[in-house]
Amino acid sequence: MSQPAQHHAVFGHPVAHSLSPAIHAAFGRQLGIAVDYVAIDATPDTFETALARFAGAGGSGANVTLPLKEAAFALANTCSERARRAGAVNTLVRQGETWFGDNTDGAGLVRDLTGRHGLDLRGRRTLLIGAGGAARGVAPLLLDAGVSDLFVVNRTPERTDALADALGEPDRVHPRYLDVIGELGEFELIVNATSAARSGAIPALPRSLVGMRTAAVDLSYGEASVPFLAWARAHGARDTIDGLGMLVEQAAESFALWHGVRPDTDPVFAALQARNVALVTAD
Numbered sequence: 001m002s003q004p005a006q007h008h009a010v011f012g013h014p015v016a017h018s019l020s021p022a023i024h025a026a027f028g029r030q031l032g033i034a035v036d037y038v039a040i041d042a043t044p045d046t047f048e049t050a051l052a053r054f055a056g057a058g059g060s061g062a063n064v065t066l067p068l069k070e071a072a073f074a075l076a077n078t079c080s081e082r083a084r085r086a087g088a089v090n091t092l093v094r095q096g097e098t099w100f101g102d103n104t105d106g107a108g109l110v111r112d113l114t115g116r117h118g119l120d121l122r123g124r125r126t127l128l129i130g131a132g133g134a135a136r137g138v139a140p141l142l143l144d145a146g147v148s149d150l151f152v153v154n155r156t157p158e159r160t161d162a163l164a165d166a167l168g169e170p171d172r173v174h175p176r177y178l179d180v181i182g183e184l185g186e187f188e189l190i191v192n193a194t195s196a197a198r199s200g201a202i203p204a205l206p207r208s209l210v211g212m213r214t215a216a217v218d219l220s221y222g223e224a225s226v227p228f229l230a231w232a233r234a235h236g237a238r239d240t241i242d243g244l245g246m247l248v249e250q251a252a253e254s255f256a257l258w259h260g261v262r263p264d265t266d267p268v269f270a271a272l273q274a275r276n277v278a279l280v281t282a283d
């Protein structure tokens with residue numbers, strides 16, 4: 001007997017330009033699995049209703065992107081340990097009449113940095129800029145990957161404190177105000193997890209953060225990653241990495257949760273990277 005059709009979606013706002021439908025379609029083609037995956041625009045006000053409608057129409061799993069990851073955590077009936085530590089959910093799996101929430105962002109980032117880019121994260125003094133859904137997703141996995149100290153700064157200090165509290169490792173996790181960033185010294189890993197470039201400008205960052213060993217990582221990709229990575233390169237960062245590889249890796253983790261098999265991410269990454277370069281260098 002053939003498997004019943006599965007329906008998947010990504011919820012976010014804005015979401016029309018999400019690459020996730022194309023990535024999941026490519027995984028499905030690679031593995032001979034029929035994929036029905038659409039983008040659904042929902043704001044924090046409309047998300048709960050939109051998700052219930054999706055479940056009612058047979059939705060079997062969903063990705064959740066900005067600005068809904070914390071709302072998805074609140075809506076999930078049960079969740080994984082890594083989602084609980086993040087306080088944010090980017091992957092929902094329908095289980096009977098309930099939603100199971102997971103967070104694949106951190107595993108996706110670590111896999112991209114260590115596997116694709118060959119970085120050893122152990123012992124790195126690390127700065128995480130941002131405390132939104134993506135920052136929450138990656139922070140626990142950076143700690144698990146062995147970074148030495150994790151400093152967190154964010155425009156809204158209450159969110160910095162909430163993230164540090166959720167991580168529960170006061171000896172390694174240090175919340176700091178954004179306006180004292182110039183006093184924090186040099187970092188071997190700097191992760192920009194803000195969406196600031198989407199609204200025009202990244203926060204002002206001092207060059208003292210960057211040293212010869214620094215890897216600078218922007219979780220965004222395409223044009224949104226250009227200002228931060230250009231800043232890092234100009235100040236001598238050794239590695240500058242955008243979020244495209246993480247995007248493909250977190251998608252593969254979600255795909256595996258839903259379909260029980262992990263796709264080969266390299267060909268999909270290569271195809272997207274070619275597109276991404278065209279996107280950034282286009283007039």
Ligand code: NDP
Pocket residue numbers: 065066067068069105108129130131132133134135154155156159193194195196197199201202203219220221224243244246247248250
């Ligand atoms: P959220 O909306 O949850 O959080 C946004 C974050 O950006 C907050 O920390 C917010 O600070 C900060 N921010 C926004 N505007 C500014 C500004 N002008 N100056 C300083 N800080 C600002 O979004 P997400 O965390 O979900 O996403 C963040 C980024 O990560 C996005 O660019 C997204 O595309 C990318 N991402 C990439 C993924 C990948 O797979 N590559 C996966 C997930 C996200 P405040 O709290 O003060 O509002």
